[in-house]
Amino acid sequence: MLALFYIFIGVAIGVSFWQITRILNLRESVANDNDNSKQGKYALLFMAFLYAMMIYCLIALNVIMLPESASIEGEHDDNLFNITFWLIGIVQFGMQFLIFYFTFKYRGNKHNKAKFYADSHKLEAIWTITPAVVLVVLIGYGLWQWNNVMDLSDEKDAIVIEVYSQQFRWDARYAGEDNMLGYGNVNFIKGINTMGVDMSDKNSQDDKQVTELYLPKGRKIHFKFRSQDVLHSAYMPHFRAQMNCVPGMVTEFGFTPKYTTEEMRMQSEVVDKTREINKIRKAKGEEETYEFDYLLLCNKICGASHYNMQMKITVVEQEEYDKWIAQQPTLSTVINQ
Amino acid sequence: MSEHHHKETFVTKYIFSQDHKMISKQFLVTGIFMGVIALFMSMLFRLQLAWPDKSFTIIEAFLGPHQTDGIMNPDIYLALVTIHGTIMVFFVLTAGLSGTFSNLLIPLQLGARDMASGFLNMVSYWLFFLSSIIMVISLFVEAGPASAGWTIYPPLSALPQAIPGSGTGMTLWLVSMAIFIASSLIGALNYIVTVLNLRTKGMKMTRMPLTIWAFFVTAMIGVVSFPVLLSAALLLIFDRSFGTSFYLSDIFISGEVLHYQGGSPVLFEHLFWFLGHPEVYIVLLPALGITSEIISTNARKPIFGYRAMVMSIIAIAFLSTIVWGHHMFISGMNPFLGSVFTFTTLLIAIPSAVKAFNYVTTLWKGNLQLNPAMLFSIGLVSTFVTGGLTGLVLGDSALDINIHDTYFVVAHFHLVMGVSAIFGMYAGIYHWFPKMYGRLMNKTLGYWHFWITIVCAYGVFWPMHFIGLAGLPRRYYTNTNFPMFDDIADINVVITIFAIVGGIAQIIFLANFFISIYRGEKASQNPWNSNTLEWTTPVEHIHGNWPGKLPEVHRWPYDYSKRINPNDDESDYLHGKDFVLQTTPLLEGEEPS
Numbered sequence: 001m002l003a004l005f006y007i008f009i010g011v012a013i014g015v016s017f018w019q020i021t022r023i024l025n026l027r028e029s030v031a032n033d034n035d036n037s038k039q040g041k042y043a044l045l046f047m048a049f050l051y052a053m054m055i056y057c058l059i060a061l062n063v064i065m066l067p068e069s070a071s072i073e074g075e076h077d078d079n080l081f082n083i084t085f086w087l088i089g090i091v092q093f094g095m096q097f098l099i100f101y102f103t104f105k106y107r108g109n110k111h112n113k114a115k116f117y118a119d120s121h122k123l124e125a126i127w128t129i130t131p132a133v134v135l136v137v138l139i140g141y142g143l144w145q146w147n148n149v150m151d152l153s154d155e156k157d158a159i160v161i162e163v164y165s166q167q168f169r170w171d172a173r174y175a176g177e178d179n180m181l182g183y184g185n186v187n188f189i190k191g192i193n194t195m196g197v198d199m200s201d202k203n204s205q206d207d208k209q210v211t212e213l214y215l216p217k218g219r220k221i222h223f224k225f226r227s228q229d230v231l232h233s234a235y236m237p238h239f240r241a242q243m244n245c246v247p248g249m250v251t252e253f254g255f256t257p258k259y260t261t262e263e264m265r266m267q268s269e270v271v272d273k274t275r276e277i278n279k280i281r282k283a284k285g286e287e288e289t290y291e292f293d294y295l296l297l298c299n300k301i302c303g304a305s306h307y308n309m310q311m312k313i314t315v316v317e318q319e320e321y322d323k324w325i326a327q328q329p330t331l332s333t334v335i336n337q
Numbered sequence: 338m339s340e341h342h343h344k345e346t347f348v349t350k351y352i353f354s355q356d357h358k359m360i361s362k363q364f365l366v367t368g369i370f371m372g373v374i375a376l377f378m379s380m381l382f383r384l385q386l387a388w389p390d391k392s393f394t395i396i397e398a399f400l401g402p403h404q405t406d407g408i409m410n411p412d413i414y415l416a417l418v419t420i421h422g423t424i425m426v427f428f429v430l431t432a433g434l435s436g437t438f439s440n441l442l443i444p445l446q447l448g449a450r451d452m453a454s455g456f457l458n459m460v461s462y463w464l465f466f467l468s469s470i471i472m473v474i475s476l477f478v479e480a481g482p483a484s485a486g487w488t489i490y491p492p493l494s495a496l497p498q499a500i501p502g503s504g505t506g507m508t509l510w511l512v513s514m515a516i517f518i519a520s521s522l523i524g525a526l527n528y529i530v531t532v533l534n535l536r537t538k539g540m541k542m543t544r545m546p547l548t549i550w551a552f553f554v555t556a557m558i559g560v561v562s563f564p565v566l567l568s569a570a571l572l573l574i575f576d577r578s579f580g581t582s583f584y585l586s587d588i589f590i591s592g593e594v595l596h597y598q599g600g601s602p603v604l605f606e607h608l609f610w611f612l613g614h615p616e617v618y619i620v621l622l623p624a625l626g627i628t629s630e631i632i633s634t635n636a637r638k639p640i641f642g643y644r645a646m647v648m649s650i651i652a653i654a655f656l657s658t659i660v661w662g663h664h665m666f667i668s669g670m671n672p673f674l675g676s677v678f679t680f681t682t683l684l685i686a687i688p689s690a691v692k693a694f695n696y697v698t699t700l701w702k703g704n705l706q707l708n709p710a711m712l713f714s715i716g717l718v719s720t721f722v723t724g725g726l727t728g729l730v731l732g733d734s735a736l737d738i739n740i741h742d743t744y745f746v747v748a749h750f751h752l753v754m755g756v757s758a759i760f761g762m763y764a765g766i767y768h769w770f771p772k773m774y775g776r777l778m779n780k781t782l783g784y785w786h787f788w789i790t791i792v793c794a795y796g797v798f799w800p801m802h803f804i805g806l807a808g809l810p811r812r813y814y815t816n817t818n819f820p821m822f823d824d825i826a827d828i829n830v831v832i833t834i835f836a837i838v839g840g841i842a843q844i845i846f847l848a849n850f851f852i853s854i855y856r857g858e859k860a861s862q863n864p865w866n867s868n869t870l871e872w873t874t875p876v877e878h879i880h881g882n883w884p885g886k887l888p889e890v891h892r893w894p895y896d897y898s899k900r901i902n903p904n905d906d907e908s909d910y911l912h913g914k915d916f917v918l919q920t921t922p923l924l925e926g927e928e929p930s
Contacts, residue, residue: 005834012789012841029777029858030865031708035784039707042788043715049792050719053799061803064824066739074739081736088726095693095722102700103715106636107707114637114898114915115702115906118930124645127694128687135683142683142733143676149735150672167499167590186589196589225669229590230493231602233667233742237808240739244668246602247492248586251669277823290820297819299742299810301486302493303500304411307813 033109040107047100054093063276066237067269070294070315071255074240076145084138152254158222161213163296164195165225165232165245167303170296170311171195172213176206176330186228186247193335196228205332208325213296213313216321217260225251233300236313238264244300257315264315265292345880353463355455358878360462361440362773365766367462368433369850371469373843375424380840382417385409387833389815403481411814415484416502418812420476422487423510427517428472430620430758432465435559438623438765439528439552441773445871446546448537448888450881453530457523464520468513475509483510486812488609491584491602495577498591507577511570518567525556525563532556537870539890544919546869546894547640550647551626554654555619561658562615569608576600606668610661617754618657622650624761625692625721628714630894631768632696634867635711636703637915639895639930642695649688656685666734667741675734682732686725693722704898704915708865709783713764716791717757723795724753727802742812745805748798756794763787766850771864775876776857782849786842793839797832804828866916868894873920891922896930903928 031039069078106112152158160175162184173195175181182197182204189196197204215221225234227245234253235242243253264270270292277290298309316324354360381400384393385408392407403413440458444451452458475482484502485494489510497504532553536545545553575581576597584605585597633640640646662670662678696718705711727749730736740746763786770778804825809816816822816829863872870890874882896917902908912921923929 005830005837008834008838009841012838013844029780031706031711031780035780036705036707039712039784040705042784043707046788046791050795053795057800057803061800061828064803064807064828066806066808077735077739080733081730084730084733084736088729092723092726095697096719098697099700099715099719099722102697102703103705103707106700106703106705108637108704112704113906113910114704116639116898116900116903117641117698117702118639118895119642119644123698124642124691124695128691131687131690135686138729138733139680139683142679142735145735146672146676146679149738150675186587186594189589189594229588230496230499231490235742235808235810237739242667242738242741246669247588248599248601249603249669273824277820280823280826281820284823286820288820290823292821295819295821297808297810301415301490301812304415304814306415307411307815308818310819 031108036108040104043100043103043107047096047104050096050100051093058089063272067264067267067273069238069240070257070259070264071239071241072258073149073255075258076141076148077240080138080141080145083141087134087138149255150253152222152252155220155222155254158220158254159216160222160224162195162224162226163213163234163245164228165234165298165302165309166228167230168298168305168309170211170234170298170309172210172311173197173331174208174210174325174328175203176208178203178206181224182207182331184226189228195226197331197335199331199335205330207331208328209331209334210328211311213311214321214324215257215313215315216318217257217263217315219318220254220256222254223252225253230302231300232298232302232309235297235299236294237297238294242299260315260317261292261294264294353459355451355459356878356880357440357444357452357455357458358773358882360458361437363462364432364436364440364465365773367466367469368429368437369847371424371428371472372433373847374473375421375429376840376843378417378421378424380837381409382414382421383833383836385414385814387830389817402479412484412501413481414814415486415500415812416482416506419484419486419489419502420472420482423483423514424472425755426487426616426620427514428465428469430754430762431521431616432517434620434758434762434765435552435555435623436462436465436524437762438548438627438769439524439556441769442546442548442871443528443531443552444535445772445874445882446549446869446894447532447535447540448870448883448890449531449535450883450887452527453535454527457527461520461524461527464516464523468517468520471509471513471516475506475513478505478509480504480506482506488613489573490609491573491576491605492588495573495585496588496590496595511574515567515570518563518570521559521563525559528552528556529560537887537890540919544890544893547629547643547646547650548623548626550650551622551629554650555622558615558622558654558657559619562612562619565608566612569605569612572608573605603665603668603670606665607661607670610664611658613664614661615654615657617750618653620754620758621721621761622653624717624758624764625650627761627765627768628696628717630869631710631714631764632699632718633895633897634768634865635706635708635714636699637706637897638699638703639897640695641698642691643893643895645691646695649691652688653685656681656688660685660732663732663734663737666737679732679734683729685732686729689721689725693718693725706865708767709778709780709787710764710768712784712787713760713767716787717760717764719791720752720760720794721757723799724749724751724757728753739808740805742810743805744801744809744811747811748801748805751801752794752798756798760791763790763846768865769871770850770853770857771860771876772871772874774854774857775860775878776853777860777864778853778857779849782845786845786849789842789845790839793835793842796835797839800828800832866914868896868916868919870919873918888920890919892917892919892929894919899930
């Protein structure tokens with residue numbers, strides 16, 4: 001690839017200099033019929049290039065895209081995305097055709113005359129009203145889904161988990177038996193109390209601090225986010241979930257995992273993507289094979305190691321989750337002993 | 338003003354000039370210079386993204402202390418993307434674009450002797466020059482330039498402990514931007530006053546070319562929104578230097594709790610995007626105005642739907658000031674606000690669609706003169722559509738959750754405002770070069786420049802949508818720590834190749850531009866057979882623009898190919914040729930269009 005790249009650069013520079021010296025001796029600078037004819041044809045050629053690239057990417061790059069939503073709430077996101085994508089896809093292909101085909105078709109010529117056509121209220125009404133109607137649908141569906149995702153008010157059964165960010169790591173705190181998080185503030189950070197939990201708060205006692213997320217399938221998770229230094233963003237792409245972590249305030253997001261990690265690994269899209277990645281890794285001589293895992297990534301610029309701030313998420317069945325959470329020590333035993 | 342000619346010295350003519358034509362050229366050349374720096378930076382970080390573990394001599398040579406054995410450090414990667422964004426958005430596409438063409442065309446196309454205040458105009462340029470110098474100096478401070486992203490969100494931008502670039506580098510960034518804003522405001526006020534007061538006889542608002550409408554409305558958006566950025570920057574300076582807590586609260590960093598209490602970074606985001614979003618249109622509208630003019634002239638047809646075009650410029654400008662929250666859907670602000678901003682944001686699609694369709698209809702049945710300027714204008718329409726459409730995805734809050742801050746966003750805004758606006762700027766340069774320098778740019782080089790650039794622009798930004806949909810966050814120094822992104826490494830290589838070829842192709846433009854100033858073909862008075870007033874001035878620049886009386890305007894600027902019988906396309910041209918200067922009086926019985 002690198003050799004190809006140097007060749008490209010060499011060719012580009014070579015062509016530039018050759019052309020520049022040759023062309024600067026030409027004196028005519030306004031397009032004539034010959035130019036119009038040539039450039040019009042190039043427009044058509046370019047359109048072929050554009051279409052080929054657009055279609056190639058749509059098909060060949062399908063495999064790299066995120067698999068189906070792994071959260072129940074995300075299903076509608078995928079739906080809305082597909083609707084929007086088809087819609088803009090059709091408009092894109094249509095409009096690019098018109099732009100470059102017209103450039104070719106109406107390329108100038110001494111013998112041609114342009115049509116004097118300054119206005120048509122009918123046409124303008126059509127292309128004002130059509131987008132407006134389409135937008136009503138997109139906005140309607142979008143806002144319904146937005147409320148659906150962002151409304152966490154009546155989730156009594158949800159598991160409350162705090163996700164805590166700092167340069168450059170993630171931690172998490174489960175709310176424990178009472179499902180209530182103890183108060184946290186940077187002023188309480190001391191020694192092993194790295195998340196600044198107020199240990200005099202009775203809700204804090206049964207909280208459990210962990211470095212990896214375990215989530216039970218089918219239960220609503222109510223995340224609360226905090227940051228101790230700069231802005232971070234908790235991005236969980238497979239669940240269609242993201243929220244900024246803001247120092248000085250608590251932000252929230254919620255979703256219900258739909259597939260366990262194991263189930264997700266069996267999904268055909270994920271199997272294909274994993275196979276593809278392992279092929280690439282092998283070619284590069286990487287020893288470890290890749291296996292699918294849910295991840296939480298930082299997605300707000302936060303400093304030098306922003307590019308490596310991640311936490312693994314494992315979705316399991318309820319029984320397994322219960323077993324796992326029971327094994328985690330409570331803060332009162334860890335901090336107060 | 339021009340009546341009594343006083344002797345011009347070298348200094349008053351070329352340096353501290355108060356003539357709008359000279360100031361326009363000063364803006365352009367400074368903008369090009371800054372653009373070269375920012376473009377070069379993008380090539381450096383594209384090298385890093387394509388080959389994160391390879392050593393490059395060029396990186397070793399240019400990044401000095403910020404690299405190890407030819408591989409750049411993560412800090413400087415962030416600094417490069419930050420300064421690339423800052424320079425491109427503000428110094429190239431705001432000052433370089435608006436500064437150049439508003440200055441050149443407002444007096445010339447309206448029939449004025451100069452700007453309302455030549456002195457303030459000169460001050461505007463020199464403040465811009467000063468801010469450019471400070472921005473360039475900031476690249477050389479020891480800890481590196483500002484590196485918190487061009488959006489400089491605190492606390493990252495406020496705390497040198499968080500990232501080294503937030504020390505002196507950030508201070509210089511803020512000082513430079515404060516001066517830049519002063520320059521923009523003075524410029525914008527001047528443009529508004531000139532448009533309102535100095536139109537020549539007969540030049541009603543409804544007869545102004547669309548370029549002027551775009552510059553005028555752009556200036557108004559600037560006046561409304563730039564002061565807010567200034568206040569945001571001032572408050573940030575207070576937080577950084579004087580211990581206030583506007584944006585900061587509850588911070589523990591480098592082993593200690595800082596004293597800040599009660600501020601919120603979300604406040605900064607609101608203030609920043611109150612400028613930041615209108616800024617997109619400050620960049621884009623002048624490009625659309627330029628394109629309207631050039632497409633109409635070169636299609637030898639009136640622009641389709643002049644009134645609708647004006648209305649959509651105004652509608653876009655109005656909406657642009659009430660959509661800033663779509664950059665903040667997941668910032669932690671109240672979700673109800675998210676709903677409101679989704680609604681207003683998607684409304685922008687309507688005037689934008691009107692503009693796109695009107696351009697295409699203007700091409701339809703035209704007699705297209707495919708000059709380089711025309712090709713760049715057509716290219717603008719193409720990238721504006723491609724980039725604009727993905728706005729429907731990003732503007733919908735529910736969909737934004739999952740692609741916010743991924744490469745999908747990077748692809749979207751580069752196409753819709755970056756590439757589109759720079760195409761508009763190139764179109765303007767090729768088209769009005771004869772007005773600036775009395776010579777024409779070489780068309781063959783122009784063609785090479787255009788085709789390589791548009792192929793590379795699409796080659797860079799089309800595949801980028803897909804790596805965004807794979808969930809790849811922007812502003813990652815390398816993706817090698819995530820095996821899940823191993824399958825996009827090759828795509829990044831392809832993107833980088835297109836980026837570098839496209840970047841190098843700009844040399845063709847630079848050579849053409851600078852050589853044509855001295856060696857280009859001498860221009861005739863009206864080389865493109867255009868209707869507007871600037872082509873009635875002499876080729877040689879004179880102070881005051883018109884030697885005698887100011888021209889008088891009798892018609893709108895788009896009477897191209899007007900016929901004897903309006904309903905018969907075969908009938909002869911009404912005035913014997915396919916263009917009618919705005920100064921031509923109506924014939925007896927002629928209907929004004």
